[in-house]
Amino acid sequence: MSGASAPAAVAAGLDARELAIFRGEHCLFEGLDFNVRPGQVALVVGPNGAGKTTLLRVLAGLAPPTHGIVRWGGADVRSLPVHLRGEIAYRGHADGLKRELTVRENLDFCRRIWNAGASVDAIAAELRLDTRLDVHGRNLSAGQRRRVGLGCLKLGGARLWILDEPTTHLDAAGRDLVIDWITRHADAGGCAVVATHQPDELSRPGTLVIEL
């Protein structure tokens, strides 16, 4: 654990303290404290507009909270030290793939950027994209684009997964695969924070539920 300035009581994993987020004048939430331990899954639930996406972006370090701090491994997510960079993966509403590139080119780019050893073909087969590898992103369906995005997530090998409604657009088999991936990720000691409208899918003993 790094960060000599962090208080002694800082826990491992993802740690949010006194989080408050305002959208303009409007307070989405304040005084939010929680800790996601390694191996734990946290579900973010709440009605539309409650600030789930905003919270996830703050947790990923993409946006600053109005008040409070988010730490990963003891370091502020807004200024991660070199050895912790790339440990956090975020998958939002945008699928994060290039429409001009083929599925294989998109996945291969993720693999190179994340320096991952995983095989593109194996991931594509698991996602049932192996027959679509040479199709351009713009010719994919919404569900297939979502699958490519999830393939990048899996390829990256990050330890903290922050997922915004990852099962949107997916068929039943796709949903099962995502749930299986998240469960296995947690079993392997990873953390996951998932915004969802179907918390039952991922609930199991030890799951943290954050209600907004």
Next chain:
Amino acid sequence: MGTFIAIVARDLKLSFRRPSEVLNPLFFFVIVTSLFPLALEPDETSLRTIGVGVLWVSALLAQLLGLDGLFRNDAEDGTLEQLLLSPVPHGVLVLAKITAHWIVSSLPLVALAPLVAIAFRLPDGALPALGAALLLATPTLSVLSAIGAALTLGIKHSGPIIGLLVLPLASPLLIFGARATDLAGYGEPTAGPLYLLAALAVLAISVGPLAVAAALRVGVE
């Protein structure tokens, strides 16, 4: 280094798959510079006097044309967030994107400029200096434009605003670049302005990417 090449290769591939973004600024450059000789008195001295200025101003404006998409395309499909979260240092990421942009937008311009210069009857002696000056000035311009593009990421149709931000900063390039071309035309030594352009390029490439990275982090919020 591997990730740097991966990002440059991806951006080059993307540019070739939507060629209009690359070709439009080049067409602009060629059209503007070839219209001037038609509209002016066709005598050699007046063409030569304004030729250098027209060439440099159109090159500068052409560079700004293709700029809006530099980060916006990536921001809109979510790939920019992915790049920022990846283990790639932000400075490397930005430098790679600027390099790719420079290769597709500036290199063709540098290659075309001597041809256009012939239309203005610039003396042959000025052509090597013109090429060298453009080659030295365009990297600085690319970095400056990247700062503008990153700062205006949150604004739709930011083209004119980028121009307002970047053009004043780019005026030294215009001054020294045009001066080098002019001097070469009179057969005088051009080392002075060329060295200054080189110094500006070194400064821009070493400091600029950090400024762009900081602006991008604010831009994606």
